[in-house]
Amino acid sequence: MADAPTDITLHQKSKILEVVFEDGATYNLPLEYLRVYSPSAEVRGHGGPMQLVTGKKDVGVEQIDPVGNYAIQLHFDDGHNTGIFSWDTLRELGENYEANWADYLKRLEDAGATREKLWH
Template sequence: MSVPIPSRVHYHKSARELELGYPNGDSYRLSIEYLRVFSPSAEVRGHGPDTAVLQVGKKDVGLANITQAGRYALKLSFDDGHDSGLFSWDYLYALATNAEINWADYLKRLEAAGESREPKTIQFKEL
């Protein structure tokens, strides 16, 4: 089964959400924080489940840039400087359709680690 490719990608800057619209009418709005903590990069995921790095303090992260990578992915550049990892259409669709389960698991892992979504320092963003 082929995963659908979005026909519309829109960044809602004030809400810090990326909207993915599909040809069948389905639409998903994913928070930038969610995308950042589930980045497919080795920096976040490690080289296996045992080496994944729990992302903390990302509540206020936004996007600095979005570019298409060929015909198969988006490259999201986050305003905290993270810009490695390509979000394939398959991976974005999986994130969208499993968002509730993924987010609940992330919050449990944060709590178990005694960590928070809140940034530990004051974040300054370029205007």
């Protein structure tokens, strides 16, 4: 299990969650990225493939709750709040941001989907 971050800062205006670990690793994680890579069953699938989450370009976070001493729960402004982001998950998402984001953009393109919220 990864060490707990020494600092977690939500930057509402830029929609970034800044996570700093004791070893000096600092990750600026876009809220959209955290939403589309949420560790929830809704996103990760119930044993199946990861779901493609679309239309979250402007998603925000309304609240962050600690979960024990091993994770945080993000309450996104689109109502999603079932993902528990463990310290290991936050570090993995930070370390693999570029590859994960490129994969997400490719999956969006392949599906003909968009990051923009579509109004009906």
